Amino acid sequence: MSPPRDEAELLTRARQLAGLTLHELSVRISQPLPPDPRRAKGWIGIAVEKALGAQGASRAVPDFPDLGVELKTLPVDRRGRPRESTFVCTVDLSEIGDMEWHESRVCRKLSRVLWVPVESELGVPFPARRVGQPLLWSPSHEEQDELRFDWEELSGMIARGELDRVTGHLGKSLQVRPKAANSRARRRYHDDTGVAHRTLPRGFYLRPSFTERLLTGTFFVTDGV
């Protein structure tokens, strides 16, 4: 599958995936379904990448480098509400001190995102789960302000060497949580006074309440009734 030439082609391809079951998706990309989905947490994301013609899944660039578009699959329940937070990027412990929001990895990563919801309902077997309608998104001014507010609070604490006081409780829309192979993993960093620390690697995540709003659009109230 060649990469899409422009956003329109990408969106057309994504819309053609809507309604497919994961089994049908696996046939389309000639990639077997994982025998134990609990041990293949990234399977859906990589499968959708393949189906859309994304480039290498393991490189530190957007999924569609020429378009500057990032792909995110989003597990949703039957009402279309996100069931999980969304990983954005790792917390950069080396250069977080002197960084402006607009040049941050969080801001750049979220500047253009193709969201692909995927059914993730307890009662529905993995092969029968369906791909949903995609949304090509950039943050509104309001969303940008929200994310920036949280990012400045969190990155400010980290720069002051207070990372071990940063828990998942902080941040209305954006939070910091562990992102590591296990809880024993450690990574070194220097705060803005040059003091060295070793700490559990962390990542920035979007809360489900944030992704829920962007899926439906902030101008519509959704109460499930």
Place this chain on the structure above:
DNA sequence: GATTGATCATGT
């Protein structure tokens, strides 16, 4: 039931 901290797999 929602949320936070922990974890799984693969590629460079």
Place this chain on the structure above:
DNA sequence: ACATGATCAATC
């Protein structure tokens, strides 16, 4: 080790 792709599962 660290990046990619996230979900699992203990706890609140």
